[in-house]
Structures are given as C-alpha cells and as structure tokens.
Amino acid sequence: MAGAAAGPPEAEHDDPEGRGARAEHGGARTALAGLTTRGRSFLAAGIAAAICAYVLGQPDLLRVGLLLAVLPLVCAAVVYRTRYRVAGSRRLSPARVPAGSEARVHLRMDNVSRFPTGLLMLQDRVPYVLGPRPRFVLDRVEAGGRREVSYRVRSDLRGRYPLGPLQLRLNDPFGMCELTRSFSTHDTLTVVPRVEPLPPVRLGGEAQGYGEGRQRSLALAGEDDAIPRGYRYGDDLRRVHWRSTARYGELMVRREEQPQRSRCTVLLDTRGLAYAGAGPDSSFEWAVSGAASVLVHMLERGFSVRLLTDTGTSVPGEGSDGFSGAGQGSADAAGLMMDTLAVVDHSDGTGLSPAYDALRGGTEGLLVAFLGDLDEADAAVAARMRQRSGGAVAFLLDGDGWGREPQREPIGGSRPMKGQEERLRLLREAGWTAVSVPRGASTAEMWRQADRERSGVVTPGGTRGTGAGS
Known part of the structure; x- marks a missing residue:
C-alpha cells in the first residue's frame, strides 16, 4: 500500500502507519467501492445466476453463480489487504519558470519494504492549464528498488500552480478491483511573467553608471569630524581612526565616501x-x-x-x-x-x-x-x-x-x-x-x-x- 509522503519535495518519506489508519476506516465499504466495471458485472451476474438457480432448482447453475460472485470479492479483499511500503518524491526543474516555457517534473518511487510490488499505476495531479494529467505504469519493483519517471508542464498564463499529491492505483491480476492511495505532499510551480532583455540606454536618473536620482552620503573629511565605524575583517589598517579607538576601547576605522546606490x-x-x-x-x-x-x-x-x-x-x-x-x-x-x-x-x-x-x-x-x-x-x-x-x-x-x-x-x-x-x-x-x-x-x-x-x-x-x- 502506498505510504503517505511527508517532508521536502527533494526527500519525501513514506508514512505507512498514518495512511494505513486512514485506509482501514470504512473496511468492506472501501474495498467494494474499488470494484471496477468488470468486477461489478461479475458480481451482478453471479447474484443473478444464484437467484435463477434457486428459482429453477439448478444446483450446477448455483455453483457457477457463486464462482462469479465470489471472484470479485476475493480480488477486492486481496487488493485491500496488500501492504506496499512505497516512498515517493517529486523534483521540479526549475521551480520558477517564465510564462510560455517548459518545466520538467521528476518523480521517483522507492520500494522500502522487503517484498516486491506488483503492477503499479502512478499519476500526478496537475491543473488543466499545465497540460493533461500524467499517468505511468510501473512494472514490478523489487525490494529496495527504485523507479524514476518524468513529465513536462507548460503554461502561457502566469500564476502559482499546485502539483500533486501523487496517487498510486493498485490493481488485481484479473482487473476486478482498483484502489487509489495518495501521498500527502504537493509542490508549487511558479510561472512568472516573461522577461525581455532590455538595451543599456541612459534614461533619466542614471549618469556615469550611478544615477542622477541617487543621493550621496559624504563622509566628513576633518580629523575631528570623521565618522568612524567598528573594524571589520579585511579593512585596511591605514584607515584606523586612533582617536576613536582610544575613546571607545575597540578598533575603529574611518568611513570612506560611500554613495548610496541608484x-x-x-x-x-x-x-x-x-x-x-x-x-x-x-x-x-x-x-x-x-x-x-x-x-x-x-x-x-x-x-x-x-x-x-x-x-x-x-x-x-x-x-x-x-x-x-x-x-x-x-x-x-x-x-x-x-x-x-x-x-x-x-x-x-x-x-x-x-x-x-x-x-x-x-x-x-x-x-x-x-x-x-x-x-x-x-x-x-x-x-x-x-x-x-x-x-x-x-x-x-x-x-x-x-x-x-x-x-x-x-x-x-x-x-x-x-x-x-x-x-x-x-x-x-x-x-x-x-x-x-x-x-x-x-x-x-x-x-x-x-x-x-x-x-x-x-x-x-x-x-x-x-x-x-x-
């Protein structure tokens, strides 16, 4: 059974205990709700055959009806009791993309149990503006094994779009029952506006690479009027202001003329x-x-x-x-x-x-x-x-x-x-x-x-x- 994911997108971890407690709630109702169209058809045909056998007095038809009815129920029970301990992770490359550009989503599934898994169907939930919902079929994953898949998303509309949670679909070999297990985390893809490179023109507020609109804070030049600051690693010792050093009891240096940024x-x-x-x-x-x-x-x-x-x-x-x-x-x-x-x-x-x-x-x-x-x-x-x-x-x-x-x-x-x-x-x-x-x-x-x-x-x-x- 798929474990619930937790943690950062780069390193999600499974939490089978929490997800297992949630799956147990509902019991037989949950298992029967996972019956596919084929499973429901077999169950209905089996019940109908059993009723006809009782009315007509045909024991052989009753045995056929019981077989048809029991088969989907057994498959539902097997799938429901299957305990796969699987960890999933998602990585966006990049997590912030301009509108109209593509981002790639990398998915990784790790089988952290001691037993191999059966056939797994993996799908990720994405908003419709990013494209169709990706679906993957993962073959048998050995104990301690790993499978990696990826898909691309693209949007012409800027915004923040949630990705996830990951979902695993479990099927029985006869296709009678299908149950979905979801991880708990999701990521966010940020689609930012398109940025067009601009030529280096000299508009108002810019001169000599600094800007006319910039105000400069000048250090006073007089020895007595100097505005010192504390010494920082890498400062030139020739800038040490000894009078302030003696006054404050720590090494002080003169402030250089540092114009404010444009x-x-x-x-x-x-x-x-x-x-x-x-x-x-x-x-x-x-x-x-x-x-x-x-x-x-x-x-x-x-x-x-x-x-x-x-x-x-x-x-x-x-x-x-x-x-x-x-x-x-x-x-x-x-x-x-x-x-x-x-x-x-x-x-x-x-x-x-x-x-x-x-x-x-x-x-x-x-x-x-x-x-x-x-x-x-x-x-x-x-x-x-x-x-x-x-x-x-x-x-x-x-x-x-x-x-x-x-x-x-x-x-x-x-x-x-x-x-x-x-x-x-x-x-x-x-x-x-x-x-x-x-x-x-x-x-x-x-x-x-x-x-x-x-x-x-x-x-x-x-x-x-x-x-x-x-």
Whole structure:
C-alpha cells in the first residue's frame, strides 16, 4: 500500500502507519467501492445466476453463480489487504519558470519494504492549464528498488500552480478491483511573467553608471569630524581612526565616501478599469511583463529597486524606504518581486492617489510607470508624481489600440481625456518621458523609444521628446 509522503519535495518519506489508519476506516465499504466495471458485472451476474438457480432448482447453475460472485470479492479483499511500503518524491526543474516555457517534473518511487510490488499505476495531479494529467505504469519493483519517471508542464498564463499529491492505483491480476492511495505532499510551480532583455540606454536618473536620482552620503573629511565605524575583517589598517579607538576601547576605522546606490521605483497600474481584454496577449499582461523586464534590468545594472502598485503597496518593502536589491540580496529581491508579479491581478481601485501618497518627494530616483487608460483626474495625479522623483518614464498603453471601445464612461464624475496624444502631452509638460505603447509592441523597442524621447530625437510618429528625466 502506498505510504503517505511527508517532508521536502527533494526527500519525501513514506508514512505507512498514518495512511494505513486512514485506509482501514470504512473496511468492506472501501474495498467494494474499488470494484471496477468488470468486477461489478461479475458480481451482478453471479447474484443473478444464484437467484435463477434457486428459482429453477439448478444446483450446477448455483455453483457457477457463486464462482462469479465470489471472484470479485476475493480480488477486492486481496487488493485491500496488500501492504506496499512505497516512498515517493517529486523534483521540479526549475521551480520558477517564465510564462510560455517548459518545466520538467521528476518523480521517483522507492520500494522500502522487503517484498516486491506488483503492477503499479502512478499519476500526478496537475491543473488543466499545465497540460493533461500524467499517468505511468510501473512494472514490478523489487525490494529496495527504485523507479524514476518524468513529465513536462507548460503554461502561457502566469500564476502559482499546485502539483500533486501523487496517487498510486493498485490493481488485481484479473482487473476486478482498483484502489487509489495518495501521498500527502504537493509542490508549487511558479510561472512568472516573461522577461525581455532590455538595451543599456541612459534614461533619466542614471549618469556615469550611478544615477542622477541617487543621493550621496559624504563622509566628513576633518580629523575631528570623521565618522568612524567598528573594524571589520579585511579593512585596511591605514584607515584606523586612533582617536576613536582610544575613546571607545575597540578598533575603529574611518568611513570612506560611500554613495548610496541608484534607486528605481517601478509603478504598475493594476486597475481593472484601465485595461482592455484578457489572456496572455492582453494589455495588462504586457504591462506586467514590461514591469518584470525593467525590474530585472535595473537590478542587473546595480540599482536598488522597488515595485509599487496603484494601491500604494510596495514590494519587497524590507526597509523603511521599501527599496531592496543591494549586494547579495539582489537575487532574493528579484525572486520576491517576480513571485509577486506572478500572481498580481486587477485591483478595484479607481485612481492613482494611493501610489502618489506612497512616493516620497525627490528621494525616489528613477520612476518607471506602466499605466493603463487615464482620465483627466488620473492624468493630473500622474503628472504630479514627476515632482517626487529624480527622473520619470511612463509607458502609456493605448486602450483603443488594445481593443477597448473608443469612448469610455467617466470615472467618479471626471471627464475622459480626448485621446492618447492628449494624455502624452499632459505628462510630457509635467516633465515625464512618456511613450505610447501600441498593441504587439516589443518592450525592448519601447525602452529604446523612451531613450529617444528623453534625448529629444524625433520619433516615427513625428513627435519630439522633451528631455524629461535628464
């Protein structure tokens, strides 16, 4: 009988006692419920033959009826009493995969008993969006033996999908009875948004590889005004500050000039009323993928980044300022933000005011915003955000071009904007580097176009950038 699995995905262990106690509950009812169509047919035919033999007075027919009825019952009892001690494990490779890419799931079954198993049917439960449910037939597994199988899963929709639990189906040689035993654990496959490599352009908030939006904390140069810190292994002894060492009774060194890391806030507009359509090719999915691409790109360039939504919620939010990604924590920060983007959904918000309140005046560095449709009030709030950042770049998704009806009902009594060009003009006048995102556009190309807008290069549409964020 299959043991219940427990422990991490890489090393699950069987727990036959717990699963056995659960299987014993129900007794004969559980065994009879496992009869297959063939077993039920034999049982019904046997009962019918026995009744006919009693009515007609035919003892030979009674013996045939008893044989037909007893055979499935014996098979059910044998299968139910079968005690296979089997351990199962599952390993995902990788556990986090971009949308549209495949992941491989490796399954391993170990026979931890002293007796060989019979024929086993193994299946893993997976959501329908990942593909059909995988099924495998495992031949006789010797005592202490092992069997390994694998299957592939793929999803075009981002999200977190549970895999498991594993199930074992036990059959008798005649196919009269089939019982299912389940393991207890499951794993989670995280499908993150697609990330597109972005070219290394120089947008607002970046200069000499550091960023205009970055504030530098300077160490005071005077001997008496030096700000010391405790000695750390590897510090140059020439930096020892002897006066502070004598004062504090421990080895102190001078702080070197250490400018703060460049900062970048990625604002994602998640309002449901701001986007058109649904599915992997919708405008909202483009915005989520674009935000993921910018976050990864900025982390690779050494920025401290923060993901901010229209609701005012920031990720990862580890410190008081919400920024993260410095040093060795950049990989963890990227993973946390990608996991958040994997499950982000439309919000019920009607405006951008919460996001505006979450921004601190002038200390945000570069602000990159992915915005849906804006009415007059939304555009005014977005324009004021420019005052709270060192540089601002906006990717404005054109709702008309992405399938929305040209006329949109006013939100909260505010008037709808006349068109995409009017929204872009208002943002550019406020100092934004704003570009319109048409349907099917490449994130990398939009990134280059934003750089051309900032530099004042004439775009194919005939507009000239204002140099916002320079």
